[in-house]
Amino acid sequence: MPTGYSRIPAGEAAPVDFAAAFQSLVDNVELVLRGKTEVVSLALTCLFAGGHLLIEDVPGLGKTSLARCIAASLDASCHRIQFTPDLLPSDVTGVTVYRQGSNKFTFHPGPVFAHVVVADEVNRASPKTQSALLEVMEEGRVTVDGEPHPVPWPFFVVATQNPVDMDGTYALPEAQLDRFLMRIGMGYPDRAAEVAILRTRQSGLRVEDLSPVLSTAEMASLIATTTQIHVSDTLHEYVVDVVAATRSLARLRLGASPRGSIALLRAAQVRAAAAGRTFVTPDDVKALAVPVLAHRLIPTADSELRGYGGSDAIREVLAAVPVPQALAGAGA
Incomplete structure (x- = not known):
């Protein structure tokens, strides 16, 4: 179960409307990060689902900027850790130091003790x-x-990694990849967005110029409200069928675990809440299946050589697993 699921407080009414709060965060981040509405929405969906995010793409596309913009949009503590080959575990978690004057050991917390932790170039x-x-x-x-x-x-936790420059890197093991609720890529901006980026740079608007739009108390309350989004028994079965189908694909060596099912359902609840709905639809599940499940799958060696990846497997599964008749009329 990804971080935070067991720690979400009992649901109380949020002080602000969830859909409005979600959109205000998107708008705030896009003041700096232009032309990436879908990416920003996915990142915030991950945040409100109580999970962690892995952003993987080539240099210069705004991976770290996205993480910093999200942190700046929240009235919360934020620490950035630059991962390097000589970084020690204690540099992340903290260390216990003996104080001779008091004859006691004192714990000095590391940078992981923050509401938002940016793990830059984690690999x-x-x-x-x-x-x-x-x-x-x-x-x-x-x-x-x-x-x-x-x-x-x-x-x-927002972790970034560069999949191109692999010299001096250590691939994340499957156990750690599975801890991330989502893995997303930035992608190149279109022409209009890139022009807007240049204008933004010229105007001098930076991440440091963003003002927080949500407090930590509001965040916790809003996260709690997403757990109250209705999920029908039939939709539970559909999610299980989609995830279970990945375990029987011949071109996969490893399918998604029940943790993937839980993550997909939580993310779908947040997407429904962001759309102003009180219930989850099959389209919520389909829209989030690739970023939530693809990184949890391991293709066979032959499939990998042929360029078949986790995203291809998820699309194949979604096309093969029928939407239950009882849900067929429910749209996004």
């Missing part, structure tokens, strides 16, 4: 350091010298 750190994120992403706490230390809630 450049050693596997040992990468694993330092595992417990905190799953449990919302770190254990140092046998003592557990909870991180702030809400807690959101």
Whole structure:
């Protein structure tokens, strides 16, 4: 179960309308990051679903800027960690120091103790350091010298990695990839968006110029409201059928686990709430299946050589698994 699901407080009415709050965040981020409405919406969906986000794309497309814009749009603590080969686990989690004057050990928290943690170029750190994120992403706490230390809630890790320059990098293991609720790419902007980017740069608008539009208390309340979005029993079955279908594809060595089912359902609830609906539809599931499930799948060696990836498998599954008749009339 991704981070935060067990820590969401009992649902109370949010002080602001969820759809309006979600759109205000999108608009605020797009003041700096132009032409990426869909990417921004996916990132914020991940945030409100209580999960973590992996942004993977080539350099210069705004991966780190997206993470920083989200952090700047929230009245919350934010720490950025630049992952390098010499980074140690204690550089992430913190360390216990002996104080001779008081004759006591004192814990000094690391940069992971923040509401938003930007793990930049996470695949450049050693596997040992990468694993330092595992417990905190799953449990919302770190254990140092046998003592557990909870991180702030809400807690959101945004990790970036460059899939092209692989020199000096360590591929994220499947166990850690599975901790990310979503994996998305930025993609190149279209012509109009790139022109707008140049104009924004010329005007001097930067990430530091963004003002917060939500407090942490509002975030926690809004996250709680998304858990109240109705999911019918038939839709539960549809989600399970989609995820289970990945386990029987001949071109996959490993399909998605039940954690993928949970993540897909949570993300679908947030998408429904952002659209102003009180119920989830099959289109919510279809729209989020690739970013939520694709990185959890492992193609066979032969399929990988032929260029067949997780996204292809998800599209194949969505085309093959029929929408239950009871849900056929429910649109996005």
